[in-house]
Structure formats: C-alpha cells, structure tokens
Amino acid sequence: MTETPTLLVVEDDATINQALTDRLRAEGFTVVQAFDGPGAVAAHETHGPDLVVLDVMLPGFDGIEVCRRIQATRPVPVLMLTARVDETDVLVGLGVGADDYVTKPFRMRELVARVRALLRRVDRARELAGSGTPRLEIGDLTVDQAQRRVSVAGAEVHLTPLEFDLLTALAEAPGAVRTREDLMQEVWGWSDAHGTRTLDSHVKALRAKIGAARVRTVHGVGYAVEAVR
Numbered sequence: 015m016t017e018t019p020t021l022l023v024v025e026d027d028a029t030i031n032q033a034l035t036d037r038l039r040a041e042g043f044t045v046v047q048a049f050d051g052p053g054a055v056a057a058h059e060t061h062g063p064d065l066v067v068l069d070v071m072l073p074g075f076d077g078i079e080v081c082r083r084i085q086a087t088r089p090v091p092v093l094m095l096t097a098r099v100d101e102t103d104v105l106v107g108l109g110v111g112a113d114d115y116v117t118k119p120f121r122m123r124e125l126v127a128r129v130r131a132l133l134r135r136v137d138r139a140r141e142l143a144g145s146g147t148p149r150l151e152i153g154d155l156t157v158d159q160a161q162r163r164v165s166v167a168g169a170e171v172h173l174t175p176l177e178f179d180l181l182t183a184l185a186e187a188p189g190a191v192r193t194r195e196d197l198m199q200e201v202w203g204w205s206d207a208h209g210t211r212t213l214d215s216h217v218k219a220l221r222a223k224i225g226a227a228r229v230r231t232v233h234g235v236g237y238a239v240e241a242v243r
Contacts, residue, residue, distance in 0.1 A: 019133055020044040022063035024054040024080065025095065026072050034067060037122045038129070051075035058084045065132055067125070070096040070107065078106055085111035091132040091175065095120070108219045113176040114202070114212060131203035135179055150185040153241025155228060157185045166224055176201065177220050180213075184229070184239040193236040 021043045025031040028049065035045045046061045048054040051074035058066065066084065070077040081092050094107045094115040107115060113132055116125055150157040154167040162178055164171045173181065179201045184192055194213055198204045202212065217237055221229050230238045 018044050019064040022046045022066045024048045025069045051080050054080045055083050065091045067093050081112050082110040152188045171223050189240050191232045191236050191238045
C-alpha cells in the first residue's frame with residue numbers, strides 16, 4: 015500500500031475515539047471518525063477507508079450490524095473493539111466479516127500492531143492474486159489462492175480474508191502441524207502469540223465453515239489441515 019492508508023475509527027465514547035484517532039494519526043495514518051452506527055455506514059460510503067476500527071456497542075445500531083452493512087457494499091478489513099468476553103459475540107463478529115478483534119481494555123501499541131498486520135495482509139493478498147499461485151487441494155477441499163476462493167466437495171464456501179489466509183497457511187503443508195507461533199507470525203504478523211485467543215476464535219469459525227474434522231488440534235503445539243476420510 016503505497017499511499018497513506020485511511021482508517022475509519024468508530025467509537026461512541028468521545029474520549030476513547032479521540033485517543034485512538036490521535037495515536038493512529040501520530041503513526042502516519044489518515045483518520046476519519048464516527049460515533050454511532052448510521053454515522054459509521056455513512057462515513058464508510060463517503061471516505062472509502064482502507065480499514066475500519068469498530069466498536070461493538072454503538073448507539074443507532076451496533077457494530078455487528080455496521081460490519082454486516084459495510085461488507086455487503088464495499089468489503090474492507092475490520093478490527094472490532096469489544097468489552098464482551100463471551101466467545102459467541104466474537105464469533106458473530108467474525109461471521110459477518112470482521113477480520114480481527116481486540117478486547118477492552120487494550121494497549122494502544124497492540125492495537126496499532128493489529129492494524130498494521132491487517133494492512134500487510136491486504137498487500138500480500140493483492141500480490142498473490144496477480145502471481146498465478148496454484149490451487150491447493152486436500153481431499154475434497156480446494157483453495158484457489160489466485161482467486162481467493164474455497165470450495166468443499168464442489169460447493170463454494172465464503173471465508174473472511176483472515177480466515178482464508180489462515181486456511182492457506184495450513185493447507186500449504188497438508189497434515190503438517192503448524193505451531194501457534196508460526197501461524198500468528200505468518201497470518202497476523204505477530205511475533206508473540208502469548209495470552210491471545212485470536213487464533214483459537216478464528217480456527218473455531220473456520221471449522222464451522224469447512225467442517226470441524228478438517229482442522230486437527232495438536233494440544234500445546236498448534237493445528238493441521240487434513241483430508242476427511
């Protein structure tokens with residue numbers, strides 16, 4: 015991404031919104047602000063941001079509905095902010111197109127790292143799309159890296175961009191166990207996966223879409239993708 019990325023920060027708490035905006039602008043981003051659901055959708059349509067930082071609890075309508083609406087019109091990476099610890103809420107957010115989430119309270123340094131990781135993923139996806147990268151096939155699971163499409167037994171399965179990258183990282187070596195650290199580094203760009211459940215949440219969402227039996231857990235190590243027998 016050669017131009018300065020534009021970020022949309024959606025947070026109804028004015029103090030938190032401004033703190034996020036100030037920090038992200040200091041990091042070199044162009045930032046647009048919104049404070050409620052309708053305002054977020056309108057700002058997305060007007061400014062066409064490269065990434066959205068989106069609070070779940072908003073007036074007007076919540077962040078889940080915001081995410082659903084913006085992904086239906088112009089897909090964009092979404093980093094959700096949530097005070098909820100219930101994994102169901104996280105999975106709902108991932109299911110409507112969010113790419114990642116941060117649980118409040120969060121450290122600004124961590125949030126900035128997540129934003130940069132998501133933007134790097136966008137750049138990497140564009141490179142792969144033009145590289146003629148071959149398809150990956152594991153039994154009846156097909157991963158078309160060039161077109162970023164996935165099918166199971168011939169039926170196309172819709173994955174979020176981050177779910178696709180996670181599946182690709184696993185599918186490049188079928189049956190081989192990828193460690194949590196390797197996956198967090200390759201997919202999210204993090205060097206330290208300690209204390210985060212982001213990977214677990216995305217694996218759970220991925221299993222729900224391609225079939226739980228296709229993703230094997232190796233406790234204490236990581237995950238592997240295998241053909242269903």
